[in-house]
Amino acid sequence: MSEYLNFNIRSRDGNARLGELMTVHGKINTPVFMPVGTLGSVKAMTVDLVERAGSEIILANTYHLMLRPGVGVIEKLKGLRNFMKWDGPILTDSGGFQVMSLSKLRDLSEEGVLFKSHIDGSKHQLTPEKVINIQRSLDSTISMPLDECPAFPISKELAAKSMALSMRWAKRSRISYESREGYGLFGITQGGIYNDLREESANALIDIGFEGYAIGGLAVGEGQSLMLKVTEESIRFLPQEKPRYLMGVGMPLDILGAVKRGVDMFDCVLPTRLGRTGKAFTRFGTINIRNSRHSKDPRPLDESIDCDASRNYSRAYLNHLVKSNEILGSILLTWHNISFYQDLMSKIRFAIKDNSLDKFANKFEEEWNRGDIEEEY
């Protein structure tokens, strides 16, 4: 069943891979960054701007969409892509993470999870089968199976128990998933920070067979070095020929580190969330545009990025917009931040092809750590 989502590796540089993931809704060049569109909208963006920023796939959240507006509405309007007018592929997460982090009351059993909505307290149940059905109704290009996402830190005993449950759910998910050409279902490895559990999880998933493999349960507070260490170890157990997705990661240096270790896909709320609070990514690190040192600053955010928001507007204007609570401040900073991430991914892809990823990564890290230079105006 793995023929339904072709993944072609075009080039390698160390463990890093340059690839193409062929979906029914378009081609995805990997390593890829997926902006997060939780409720069917990449926050503060039009789909046109998301695309202009260089995005080829976005992520949406099953948990959020099942609560608002409800799956029935989206199905009636011919799926999430048509609902939100995004032409490209969509990956939807399973809701497992949100059930753990957002909902008020949880009752976990072999069957699935009962929880109360964080919005109105209404009760809902998620089972592996139901989650697959929801994603089918959303017409998701890439679906993710329900998993249990334990908090960090967790003992090895509990991590093993939780991972085993997630693997049984993965099996049920695969069975209830209806394969279609150009669509795919990914497996999610669990096992916390325990290498042998990650191996056991990977083997269980490979036995079942998926169109791609995600590394779950990271970016939950373990820190960058541990995150990269677990990623490096986990990835050795995953098949070479399938895409690998590191869920919820991360900052630019996290992404660079993970690409070097063989990760192909990323999603993270940071560029959008920080964009709405006045923070901008630049190649010299992040800046807070609210800071008064930018109030007369004629420089753009980062003239090296091919995006109107990055190079055409002065920091003085953006400082004014953000301080005045103008919505345009959120729009321009988010647009810039997504463009910054997509520019980084584009440069990473070029460097892999060019066999110069280490050199690029070193230069990027050096500039990033230099910090933004304060100038006088």
Add this chain to the structure above:
Amino acid sequence: MSEYLNFNIRSRDGNARLGELMTVHGKINTPVFMPVGTLGSVKAMTVDLVERAGSEIILANTYHLMLRPGVGVIEKLKGLRNFMKWDGPILTDSGGFQVMSLSKLRDLSEEGVLFKSHIDGSKHQLTPEKVINIQRSLDSTISMPLDECPAFPISKELAAKSMALSMRWAKRSRISYESREGYGLFGITQGGIYNDLREESANALIDIGFEGYAIGGLAVGEGQSLMLKVTEESIRFLPQEKPRYLMGVGMPLDILGAVKRGVDMFDCVLPTRLGRTGKAFTRFGTINIRNSRHSKDPRPLDESIDCDASRNYSRAYLNHLVKSNEILGSILLTWHNISFYQDLMSKIRFAIKDNSLDKFANKFEEEWNRGDIEEEY
């Protein structure tokens, strides 16, 4: 001095005029609607979307910009157009209206007006000369002189006294204004609802000489019929060959009524302000997209408008965005509302050329009053 801003009347239909106002920053087809960009941003819009909606000129507020970010910053960044990256012409109001409606303490004298900022209570003075200088620093295409905007209702005696002061200020404004090719200064008639005062005001302004004439002091609570009556009477005293601007008006039927009476220019916060509160203009009147009857509604807002926001998104999606407080809800509704207004102006201009304005206005009013039809889904 009236050669600096050429106005060509190309066609007439009754008292309505189809014109072209030639400015240094581009041509404006009249009758024209100017979206409001109070703080140097048409709220929730990128300049690209403002332009795509069909806007040829925008309005910005001198009072707001002098308080935030301050005129010095904008001047240093080469004027407001460059600051906000709007390529077309800009009209800036004088701040007179905002001083009256927003500031906390006012001390009016022959010299000007002292007031406290509505933001931080800091004290500021506006004089006719200072207001002209500020607009010069902003590089405004069309400047407006400081005037006193009395509240409605007002006695004839007070209206006469106030109008006389505004006329003396208009004279001082003209003297301090430095004429430049393609830029212009408009006069503002005052006199409340009193016909003979409006005549006296118009004559005083004509004696001074301006590139255009505004009707001020309306849309302050007097109601549509009185507003149109005063507009109709006031306009008879204004020169035929100059553009006429009805400040702060209005709803679509207000604009239609005023165009029929010979008004060429309009500004109003309604399409932007209502767009941020879930209200949308349609040819069948306004609708509140928050209303649950739209929660499963596959229809677009108004498929007759050539705008993505108007015809590509379902009301169900917009309902979901607005109820979920997604910024995209404000973006799409504002974009649609501005497009709706610009579409109306475009149809008005076509009807004037076609000598069918009355017919168009009757049809528009009939559809508008029909209301949006509720359907079952």
